[in-house]
Amino acid sequence: MKKSTDYIKYDDELFQVALLKNDEIAPGVYVLSLPRLHDFKAGQVVKIGLPEGEPPRMYSICSGEKEDELKILFNVKGGGWLTPRLAKLQPGAPILISEPMGDFTGNDEPAWWVASGTGIAPFYSMFKSGLGKNKTVVHGGRYLQNFYFEDEFLPELNERYIRCCSQEKGGDVYHGRLTHFLDDQDNLPKDEKFYLCGSPEMVVETRDLLIRKGIPYGNIIAEIYF
Amino acid sequence: MEKERLFGKTLDELKAVAAQVGLPKFAAKQMADWLYKKDIRSIDEMTNLSVKGREALKEYYEFGLTEPTKVQASIDGTKKYLFPTDHAKFIETAMIPDDDRKTVCVSSQVGCKMGCLFCMTGKQGFQGHLTAGEIVNQIRSIEENGEVSNIVYMGMGEPFDNLDNVLKSIEILTDDWGYAMSPKRITVSTIGIIPGMKKFLETSNAHLAVSLHSPFDEERKQLMPIQTAYPVQKVLDEIKSWEFGRQRRVSFEYIMFGGLNDTPAHAKELARILNGIKCRINLIRFHPIPDTPLKSSNEETLQSFKDLLNSKGILTTIRASRGQDIYAACGLLSTKALVKKEEEPDY
Structure with a gap:
């Protein structure tokens, strides 16, 4: 736990901190940077909320275990209460965060990480925590701009980083849904774990x-946005 | 202009409606009587409101009932109703007769986000939350309206993922100005969304049912993705902090999967983790769904699992499968065939 000047205890489960940064990394997609109050395991989630607002919601941590800042990746949900407000936050704004929780955590065994959209967040956290060496990452998105961390995944994972774009064609990107890509594979390893994160569909x-x-x-572990 | 529905509004909301259209304050109670205690279907039939007041109401509101578009009947008497919801989506509702009881199994969402491996509703993904009116309409607009003895929130969707509307619907069903049903006749089933469960327990006296399906973390994670966010031990810790007994019951739902979660070791571990909770376990036969790697336990295993739990002091029953021939049984409700894709998926 960081020193108490970094936060105010808001209630039984939430801490109030000051936002460090809010970067729009693609249209409608943001990365919030917050002081890291607690240790966490890559893949865990935190609850994020605003003072006097609606109940907090869970987001996967999107930064490495050793980084000083804790990052959250989110996209703005039309009609949602929280995300349009988060998108407008300026550095210094008060924001609420819980202790890390959850069990969707990886290890150093070979595995496949399969994500759609912002579901890449827990895998990026695992990657930044040194767990990416023997992983195959399959990331699905509608548009080419949805492969948020390709500049970091690509040099390290090379052909084990597969982008599947359903609406646009481009370069080395597989044109089609990630389910089509997986369906096309003849030799998926039956003894490796498949971690899935994204929409329920x-x-x-x-x-x-x-x-x-x-x-x-038993080798398929899923985390669902809800 | 699309008119708002009156059906599904709470007394406080009806007070706001009355103020908006220039009706006296007491008209809210009169409207609640017409909506929830009498068998009418239009604002014109609210005859103790002034004609002028009814006209003012009709300018902005409609009564708001929705008829089912299809009814299927099982050989065992169970019925399955198909209801359209706003935005051209569909939900299913089951009515299960049993001697002098008529239990209605209502849906709380169109589809479900939770993705449980054994559930047909989960396979259609999530298309939307139901309003309180759409939830209560599933009781009001079936042929058995007026004869319903029990309500279970065990249809499509996870009730605590649509908490506000579920709580509002319970308020309408149980408050004196509404249906005035005893909360003891209502059971809400969850897979264990802790914050929602906590608020439900704080604000309602209805019974709670929790889908458990495995006492072992890793195994439950494979069956129910929610386990990664809300581990069952934390769910049980929360439940242990509440009083359960005759007034409000907690039960645990346990689907029996052959060769997976039906061993004596599972029964013993279940008894261990539920120690200290005054509860009942309902064992449920698994009804296979397409593409499932899971299979049902045989009858002998079901019986011995039940006997073992009973011998450990936990009241355990086997739930009768009802409506299987019309896909109305536990875990089989689905309107996937009627889902119209509104946008290209993000994968």
Whole structure:
């Protein structure tokens, strides 16, 4: 736990901190940087909220375990209460954060990380924490601008970093949904874990597909946005 | 202009409506009587409101009931209703008769976000939250309206992911100005969303049911992705901080998967983790769904699992499968075939 000048205890579970940075990294997609109050395991989530606002919501941590700042990746949800307000926050603004929680954590065994959209956040955290060496990353998005951390994934993972773009064509990017890409693979490893993170639709469709392709369901671990 | 529905509004909201259209304050209670205690279907039939007042109401509001578009009947008497919701989506509701009881199993969302491996609703993804009116309409607009003895929030969706509307619907069902049902006739089932569960327990006296399905973390994680966010031990810790008994019950739902979660070791671990909670366990037969790697436990295993739990002091029953022939049984509700994709998925 950081020194108490970095935060104010807001209630039983939330701490109030001052926002350090708010970067729009793609249209409608932001990275919030906050002081890191607690140690965490890559892949864990925190609750994020605003003082006097609606109940906080869970977000995956999107930074490495050893980084000084804790980062959160989010996109603005039309009609949502929280994300339009988060998008407008300026550095210094008060923001609420919980202790890290959750069990969607990785290890150093070979595995596949499959994400759609901002579901890449927990895998980026694992990657920045040194767990990316023997991983295959499959990231799906509608547009080429949705591969938020490609500049970091690509040099390190090379052909084990697969971008699947359903609406645009470009360079080495697979044109089509990530489910089509996975369906095209003949030799998916049956003894490796598949970690899925993204929308419920992506998770259930991908999980069904992997099971059909012979992956034991015990090797499929999913985290769903809700 | 799309008119707002009166059906599904709480007394406080009806007071605001009355003020908006220039009706006296007491008209809110009169409207609640017409909406929830009498069998009418239009604002014109609210005859103790002034004609002028009714006209003013109709300018902005409609009564707001929705008829089912399809009803299927099972050989065991169970019925499944299909209701359209706002924005051209559909939900299903099951009505389960049992001697002198008629239990309605209501949906709280169109689809579900939770992605449980064994559930048909989860396979359609999530298309939207139901309003309180759309939840209560599933009781009001079925043929058995007026004969319903029990309500279970065990249809499509995770109730605590749509907490405000679920709590509002319970308020309408249980308050004196609404249906005035006893909360003891209502059970809300969750997979264990702790903040929602906590607020529900603080604000309602209805019964709680928790989907457990495995006492072991890693195994439960494979069946239910929610386990990564809200581990079952934390769910149980929260439950242990509340009083349960005759007034408000907690039960645990346990679907029996052959060769997976139906061993004596599972029963023993269940008894261990539930120690200290006055509860009941409902064992549920698994109804296979497409593409599932899971299978049902056999009857002998179900019985011995039940006997073992009972011998450990936990009241355990096996829930009868109802409406399986019309896909109305536990875990089978789905309107996936009627889902219209509104936008290209993000994957």
